[in-house]
Amino acid sequence: MTDTASAKHEDYLGEKRDFDNEKDMKFDDDINLEEEQENSPIEAVRLAVPITDDPTLPVVTFRFWVLSFLFTALGATITQYYFFRSTSGTYSIFFVNLVTYSMGKFMARVLPEKKISVFGYEMSLNPGPFNIKEHALIGIAVSTGSSSAYAIEIVASTDLFLNFRINALGSLLLIITTQSVGYGMAGMLRRYLVYPAEMVWWSNLVQVVFYNTMHNTDEFKNVRLVRGWSRMKFFWIVAAVTFIYQFIPQWIAPLLVYFDWLCWIKPFDMNFWAIFSSIKGGGALALSFDWTTIGGTTMYLPLSAQLCYLGGIMLNYWDYSVDEAKYDAGPPANMAPLYAIGFMVSFVSLSACCSQVFFFHGKEIWANWKRAIGSEHEDIHTKMMKVYPEVPQLWYAIFYVIMAILACLACEFYGTQLPWWGLLLSLFLGWFLTLPIGVMNAVTGYGPGLNVITELVIGYILPGKPIANMTFKCYGYMAMYQCNILMSDLKLGHYMKIPPRSMFTSQLWGTLVGGVFNYVTMLVIINSQRDALSGEKPDPNGLWTGQRVQTYWGSGLIYGALGPARMFAFDGKYWFIYIGFIIGLILPGIFWLLSKKFPNVKWSAINIAIIAQGMGAFPNGYVTGIVMILGTALLFQYYIYKYHKVWWTKYTFILSAALDTGAAFTGLILFLFLGRGISPNVGVDIPSWWANHYVGDNPSYPNAPYRGIDRCGAAGKNWTSGTL
Incomplete structure (x- = not known):
């Protein structure tokens, strides 16, 4: 076969x-x-995922334990370190995969075949060649544990702003349970969000191609690309060229990151600045020649989803028509109009996600619910996985119950202000919304979060309790978020034919290791930089900041201490945000009815949830390089896919992986060795010139008379026109 x-x-x-x-x-x-x-009935999966397997390959090996521990600990430490730094940095999974590949091969050459016994479990130090499943499982463990745990923000907030340090046991309980409770959910929902072929989880396709290219598997070894190159040679050449190129926009000429050409027409007009500046405005029609801005996902995520998201960003430019002078003529406002609209569209996105999934995917979910495992209609990859012993649903259920009980204990005994019933309510909210959000993420690559709705709900129930608000939000949000992350990893294991019980082991291992190193790193940094992080004294070097913790704490104060009942009262200014729930529920139903009336039109492609996410992009961060993102998506997902299918098939996924890998390595080198990421004494500054002037609002800054590196806005607020 x-x-x-x-x-x-x-x-x-x-x-x-x-x-x-x-x-x-x-x-x-x-x-x-x-x-x-x-x-697979999904064409992209057919093109990327082999339908062969070797069940004899060893997976949970000595090499797995060593390398996954080292790189998870390193990733959790570095990510937590970045969390408290004024400059950002990332821990690239491509970096991990490349280094562990080399180290795994090296260990396979030098380690003896001697067997050792650990807690009664016997394993060989060297069970043979370093194989693709072993490599993928290391990457999965590292990706599970190398983030900054969301609960760190609770522990850090109470420590910095209330002078109340939750002890080590309580802190670790908060961290591990918030990171793990979604794991039990993922296991119980895998039949509906992992096994069906329609649940693609798009980013995994690049990983599958990457691993198969690295290990030169049978399906890939004889494939020849341009000039007769192998996939591996093509990958390294593209990655190397990208690595070198990225130094130009990222270091030498950052103007190329924020190439806001329309802003140059009237650089000192406030209206132009608000609409066209990528740094301080909406970034309308902005260009960017930085690959990290464009990203490899533009090459393979569904085009309809990308168009909905970008369309949402463009729709939000209408928000700039608000006349703030007239708006402020009434009673004093508590928040900016655009910020309030950001809340409304987050409610649109959440309710539309549920409505979209109900109308357009409800029938599939119900069929999967009724369908027994073993049905002849199963996906080929699900059939192939039957050779491996499954993780019983009972294991996941017991694990979930244990984590929920430990979470209740952490909340009751460690000063979180959240009673046990509040914790259970947050978990219920996560359960209720995880299925539709998971479907949205799996099918489109986009999905809303629960951070706003969770703090709103508990703000009404327990007003005046900011720590309870932060804790409720953390558990409700992370239950859904971690569940989605872990289900994505389960799908990667599904594609790679990794035994389910090995996946269970690796994900739990990564979570435990990552949580411990998150906590230890946080303690070391807070103990050494407390004044700078709390804002009592500025850091003389400008390298340490508590801004992220302050934002989390501030949100807890707004929704916990002040409370949404005051801020969003129906007789106040911001009552309109609740209309978002109604809009989100109704619009997908209208498009569903239209799909029945006009079946030849793909109405399901108009995804209100994703459009609303796009509309919320600007209030939550920079909007950069929209034109380049749109152009890349149309080039690969429309023109090349439609008219040059063979080229798209051969190049898209490996090209995406190579471009992202090269860019990630550039960012790592810049942060560590050129941008003073390790130490203020380790760095190299490019001489000041027209494409890299410092960004500032002071007329004496090198970029004057402009406000930013994108040549948009007036330094010192010396505007010449505009009314916004």
């Missing part, structure tokens, strides 16, 4: 090796239904 499946996969890829001319390579249009059922 394996050889036949491989042959079929090559036909789908269109890579007939007897032909050199691309026009002679084409897909077989006469594939019968029986053959069609032997592969």
Whole structure:
């Protein structure tokens, strides 16, 4: 069966090796239904994921334990370190995959085959060649544990602003339970959000191609690209070129990151500045020549989803028509109009997500609910995974209950102000909304968060309790968020044919290691930089900041101490935000009715939840390079995919991985060695010139008379026109 499946996969890829001319390579249009059922019904999955497997490969090995521990600990430490720094940095999974590949190969060459016993479990130090499943499992463990735990913000907030330090046991309980409770949910929801073929989880396709390229598997080793290069050679060349190029926009000429050309028409007009500046405004029609701004996801995420998101950003430019002078003529406002609108669209996105999934995916979910495992309608990858013992649902259920009980204990005994019933309510809210959000993430690559709705709910129930508000938000939000992250990893394991019980082990291991190192790193930094982080004294070097913790604490004060009942009262200015729930619930239903009336139009592509997410992009951060993002998406997901399918098939995923990898390494080198990330004494400054002047609002700054590096706005507020 394996050889036949491989042959079929090559036909789908269109890579007939007897032909050199691309026009002679084409897909077989006469594939019968029986053959069609032997592969995924999702074309992108057929093109990226092999349908072969070797169940004899060792997975949870000595090399796995060593490398996953090292890189999870390193990732959790670095990410937590970045959390308290004024300059940002990332811990790239591509960096992890490349380094662990080399180290795994090295260990396979030098380690003896001696067997050791740990807690009664016997393993070989060297079970053979470093293999693709072992490598992928290391990456999954690292990605699970190398983030900054959300609960760190609770622990840091109480420590810095209330002089109340939750002890080590309580802190670790908060961190581990918030990171793990979604894990039990993921296991129980995997039948509906992992096993069905329609649940793609798009970013995993790049990872699958990346791992298969690195390990030169049978499906990839004979494929030849431009000039006869192998996929591996192509990957390294593109990554190296990107690595070198990225120094230009990221270090030498940052003007290329914020290329706001329309702003140059009237650089000192307040209206132009508010609409066209990427740094302080909406970034309308902005260009960017920085690959980290564009990103590899533009090359493969569904085009309809990307258009909805970008369309939402453009729709939000209408918000700039608010006349603030007239708005402020009434009673004093507590928040900016655009910020209030940001709340409304977050409610639109959340309710529209539920409505969209109910109307357009409800039938599929119900069918999956009724369908017993073993059905002949299962996806080919689900069928192939049956060779491995499954993790019983009971394991996940017990794990979830244990985490919920520990979470209740943490809340009751460690000063969180949140009673046990409040904790259970937050978990219920996470449960209730995880399924629709998970479907949205799996199908489109986009999904709303629960941070706003959670703090709003508990703000009404327990007003005057900021710590309770932060804790409720953390558990409700993270239950959903971690569940989605872990389900995405479960899907990667599904594609890579990693035994489910090995996945269970790796995800739990990564969570435990990451949580411990998050906490230890936080303690060290707070103990050494308390004054700078709390804002009592400025950091003389400007390297340490508590801004993220202050924002979290401030949100807890607004929704916990002040309370939404006052801020969003129905007789006040901001009552309109609740209309967002109604809009989000109704609009997808209208498009569903239209799909029944006019079935030839793909009404499901108009996704109100994603449009609303786009509309909320500017209030929550920079909007940069929209034109370049849109252009890349249209080029790859429309023109090349439609008219040059063979080229798209061969190049898109490996090209995306190579570009992202090269850019990630540039960012790492810049942060650590050129941008004073390690120490204020380690750095190199490019001489001041027209493309890299310092950004500031002081007329004496090198960028004057402009306000920012994008040549938009007036330094010192010396505006010449505009009314905004």
